[in-house]
Amino acid sequence: xxxxxxxxxxxxxxxxxxGESLESCLNRHPEHAVELEPLLRTALxxxxxxxxxxPRPEFKHWSLVRLEGEQHYISQQRQPAKPGLSSLRRSWAVxxxxxxxxxxxxxxxxxxxxxxxxxxxxxxxxxxTEEVKLTFAVTDAQKAxxxxxxxxxRAAEVETMANExxxxxxxxxxxxxxxxxEQASLAMAKMESAMSTAPPSTTTTEPTLTEPPPPTPExxxxxxxxxxxxxxPTPExxxxxxxxxxxxxxPTPExxxxxxxxxxxxxxPTPxxxxxxxxxxxxxxxxxxxxxxSASKSLTALEKAKEKASPQTKKDxxxxxxxxxxxxxxxxxxxxxxxxxxxxxxxxxxxxxxxTPSQPYPSR
Amino acid sequence: xxxxxxxxxxxxxxxxxxFTQLYNQNFDRIHRYIYxxxxxxxxxxDLTQDVFIKALESISSYKWRDLPFAAWxxxxxxxxxxxxxxKQSKEKRASLDEAYAKSVEDPIQMTERNFEVYQLKEAMERxxxxxxxxxxxxxxxxxxxxxxxxxxxxxxGTVKALQFNATASLRKTLHGKING
Numbered sequence: 001x002x003x004x005x006x007x008x009x010x011x012x013x014x015x016x017x018x019g020e021s022l023e024s025c026l027n028r029h030p031e032h033a034v035e036l037e038p039l040l041r042t043a044l045x046x047x048x049x050x051x052x053x054x055p056r057p058e059f060k061h062w063s064l065v066r067l068e069g070e071q072h073y074i075s076q077q078r079q080p081a082k083p084g085l086s087s088l089r090r091s092w093a094v095x096x097x098x099x100x101x102x103x104x105x106x107x108x109x110x111x112x113x114x115x116x117x118x119x120x121x122x123x124x125x126x127x128x129t130e131e132v133k134l135t136f137a138v139t140d141a142q143k144a145x146x147x148x149x150x151x152x153x154r155a156a157e158v159e160t161m162a163n164e165x166x167x168x169x170x171x172x173x174x175x176x177x178x179x180x181x182e183q184a185s186l187a188m189a190k191m192e193s194a195m196s197t198a199p200p201s202t203t204t205t206e207p208t209l210t211e212p213p214p215p216t217p218e219x220x221x222x223x224x225x226x227x228x229x230x231x232x233p234t235p236e237x238x239x240x241x242x243x244x245x246x247x248x249x250x251p252t253p254e255x256x257x258x259x260x261x262x263x264x265x266x267x268x269p270t271p272x273x274x275x276x277x278x279x280x281x282x283x284x285x286x287x288x289x290x291x292x293x294s295a296s297k298s299l300t301a302l303e304k305a306k307e308k309a310s311p312q313t314k315k316d317x318x319x320x321x322x323x324x325x326x327x328x329x330x331x332x333x334x335x336x337x338x339x340x341x342x343x344x345x346x347x348x349x350x351x352x353x354x355x356t357p358s359q360p361y362p363s364r
Numbered sequence: 365x366x367x368x369x370x371x372x373x374x375x376x377x378x379x380x381x382x383f384t385q386l387y388n389q390n391f392d393r394i395h396r397y398i399y400x401x402x403x404x405x406x407x408x409x410d411l412t413q414d415v416f417i418k419a420l421e422s423i424s425s426y427k428w429r430d431l432p433f434a435a436w437x438x439x440x441x442x443x444x445x446x447x448x449x450x451k452q453s454k455e456k457r458a459s460l461d462e463a464y465a466k467s468v469e470d471p472i473q474m475t476e477r478n479f480e481v482y483q484l485k486e487a488m489e490r491x492x493x494x495x496x497x498x499x500x501x502x503x504x505x506x507x508x509x510x511x512x513x514x515x516x517x518x519x520x521g522t523v524k525a526l527q528f529n530a531t532a533s534l535r536k537t538l539h540g541k542i543n544g
Contacts, residue, residue: 006528010509017506039528042535046503049484052477053504055395055412063413067387070420071380 008032013043058171058316065172069179118157118169141283144187148290151180155294158320162298162305167313170305174320177298181291181324188287295324372433376426383423387416390434393505394441400485400504401445403452411448415441434507435514442497442515487537495530502527 012025022040026033055063113125130150137143154177161170299321306317368389374382394415399408418440426436488496488504501512502523509527513520 006524009528009531010524014509038535039531042538043503043531045538046484046499046534047506049480050396050400050504052481053396053399055392055409059409060391063391063409063416064384064387066413067416067420068380068384070417071383074420075378075380 005032005035009036009039012036012040016040016044058168058319061168062171062175062319065175069175117160118173119161119166140187140190144184144191144283144287147180147184147187148287148294151177151184151291152294154180155298158298159301162301162317165305165308167305167309167316170302171316171320174298174302174323177294178323181295184287184291188284191284299324368433369428372426372428375423378424383420386433390437391416393507394437397438397441397500397505398445400488400500402448407448411441411444415444418444432511432514434511438501438505438507438511438515483538487534490537491530491533495526495533498523498526499530499534 008029012022012029015025016022022037022044025040026037029036113120113122113129116122116126130153134143134146134150137146154173157173158170158177161173302317302321302324306314306321309317371382371385375386391412395408395412398411398415399405402408402411415437419437422440426433431439488499491499497516498512501507501515502509507515509520509523512518512527513523516523518526
């Protein structure tokens with residue numbers, strides 16, 4: 001009896017969801033109508049109440065922006081996964097980028113786009129041009145430099161958008177700014193790690209475990225150790241696959257792409273290693289200072305905008321501020337003095353931060 | 365228009381636009397599912413974002429034949445919420461102030477809706493675990509019986525029975541508030 005009734009209930013619920021009326025469905029089952037009606041009304045009432053739960057449009061939009069950033073990041077990470085093709089692919093990318101720059105550098109569109117703001121139609125051209133610049137950055141130092149330049153650009157844009165009270169554009173740009181900080185910090189972390197793992201003497205034949213791909217240009221320091229979490233986030237924060245119960249059925253072990261095998265590489269002796277270490281240390285300090293100044297400038301502008309904002313949008317300004325602070329916390333050095341990069345797990349802490357414009361960045 | 369399977373396959377192959385489309389299709393219901401299960405709006409937002417980031421990171425190994433995409437996504441959400449709840453202390457509960465429906469301009473209507481959502485969360489929390497999961501996926505997230513069955517690893521018959529019992533329990537809890 002009950003078994004049959006749960007079937008009928010389910011059938012009626014499906015029919016009502018498809019547009020049929022409650023009365024019509026009850027007429028199909030007059031013998032159960034008395035029992036079915038209150039249950040169906042309950043189910044519909046739950047659906048009605050649930051429909052009030054809507055994500056804030058700003059959150060949905062932000063979330064998509066972050067996801068697109070992750071997509072970009074992941075696609076970049078996947079590219080060098082085929083060692084045999086990576087160097088060739090990079091060469092082609094550089095060649096194509098070079099041709100593009102040569103073709104476009106003098107064009108009015110590219111020049112005009114250089115000062116475009118996020119609400120300008122030419123802004124996408126500006127972003128594309130920046131991507132080309134990034135293509136030319138080969139070493140970690142170069143990457144850090146470009147990302148820091150881009151972070152400075154984003155900071156200026158955040159400031160402009162915030163001063164003009166353009167919440168949406170300022171928020172998106174703050175997200176982009178945070179992404180540039182993240183990328184710059186990753187490159188800096190690699191530099192830092194390379195410095196801390198650099199051999200003390202100029203000659204060594206002891207093999208060290210590193211991750212592929214191996215460094216290619218002579219400028220590139222030894223590959224970072226496993227503690228740098230750019231490609232391997234901490235397991236408790238971001239597992240590479242769905243959680244355990246997900247993986248019971250899917251994906252099957254043989255379908256999961258195997259992790260890149262650790263390779264043993266032999267460090268090449270570099271006679272001028274000490275000089276390079278000094279150079280990197282100087283660069284790193286300069287980069288850090290630049291990052292702090294950019295972040296401080298953005299935070300000040302956002303805080304001012306938040307003060308002037310309507311009560312409805314204050315939360316969105318705060319979120320933009322929190323996003324930058326999150327990145328600031330994440331890039332703090334760990335107890336060993338090396339740059340520890342961890343993705344933000346649940347972000348719950350962000351709401352506890354209450355930065356003020358007068359605080360230096362990051363000031364802990 | 366692409367079938368969902370085709371769309372998912374494109375996303376699996378690295379098509380960013382396809383993944384964005386899947387995001388748009390599933391975002392609201394994943395968020396709703398999580399919101400009813402956690403204490404606050406901020407937690408719901410963070411976890412919702414986490415779910416899609418994890419899905420993005422894992423999608424290259426996803427196979428349609430093993431699990432419908434929605435079921436796969438809700439499993440991630442389910443596990444993410446469980447992980448989160450385990451880490452959190454349970455002394456705080458969702459307050460009425462943190463309830464939703466903030467987009468409504470009429471403050472009276474907004475308050476009423478927030479209260480109704482709050483009651484719903486309370487009623488859901490009182491259900492036995494198995495009934496709650498079915499009711500959440502079925503009534504809150506609007507998954508089909510087949511999708512719920514796949515998500516929970518149960519037969520469709522079992523899901524229908526749990527759905528029926530959950531509805532009866534929810535009716536008792538919400539009765540005075542629904543029918544006056």
